[in-house]
Amino acid sequence: MKNVSEKFKALGDPIRLEIVRLLVGKELCVCDILDAFQVSQPTISHHLKVLKYAGIVEDSRDGRWIYYRLNAAALAEMMLVISELNKAASKAERARTCDA
Secondary structure (H helix, E strand, O other): OHHHHHHHHHOOOHHHHHHHHHHOOOOEEHHHHHOOOOOOHHHHHHHHHHHHHHOOEEEEEEOOEEEEEEOHHHHHHHHHHHHHHHHHHHOOOOOOOOOO
């Protein structure tokens, strides 16, 4: 569960969440991602490093360019956790732990 919590933690930053949104269905290099933000290249690189460390994005080198893409397996793992929580929430019962 710790592995999954690190993924959710990585998505807790608005810039990283937007980077993930940008990567849906495509691979982008840092320069393409940078164009969508008003922050420095080192800042974007830092956010990509956090996402990569959490396993949310993967990269591949093509010459001098590094392209980033979403890790479908990591997102599926997160979706499974959300699905399980949603099922449990729909069956929630009041727990009687206090003396009445």
